[in-house]
Amino acid sequence: QVQLQESGPGLVKPSQTLSLTCTVSGGSISSGGYYWSWIRQHPGKGLEWIGYIYYSGSTYYNPSLKSRVTISVDTSKNQFSLKLSSVTAADTAVYYCATYAVRFDPWGQGTLVTVSS
């Protein structure tokens, strides 16, 4: 079955760009009908949807983050990526990649990104 794995730096300096990659195994990222998504969870808080890229290439972002977010896909590597610019301490969170067809399933294990100098 499809599995997802996040990778990227665990520490990012304020004002820099957070970059994470999600590697998809057990299936093709080009498969139709899936929303390849990023979700984050601040420490001790709830889930926040960041955005997704559809298999067609269309992207949609949380309006509260839209000005700073870019999600892209690399079909040759079966990966999709998240870039979040101008980060502050408020962006410290566990970042999950997940795919959605009728539900968010599967999820990656999550990766903690800390924003600190």
Added chain:
Amino acid sequence: NFMLTQPHSVSESPGKTVTISCTRSSGSIASNYVQWYQQRPGSAPTTVIYEDNQRPSGVPDRFSGSIDSSSNSASLTISGLKTEDEADYYCQSYDSSNHAFVFGTGTKVTVL
């Protein structure tokens, strides 16, 4: 965007039943399916209910979901509570007008 509001916490004894509500702030709860996720500490969420009332394979039938248009809310009911059900639960839906996914505020279930 609409919001999905859940009670912050609920608690009950083993063997009892709890119901968690998820109230949509605007627009009809019936206009988009509602999913429910369970999240144990240190783990990614997993689905317990999708499309309002469907259980993924492997989820016990102690978990059930429903929607109520009169209160514009969805509900997750866990019957025959077990200590293993102690977790955070989140509802989730989709805002078609903004092409955005929305998560509920989350509910901590404690099994006393």
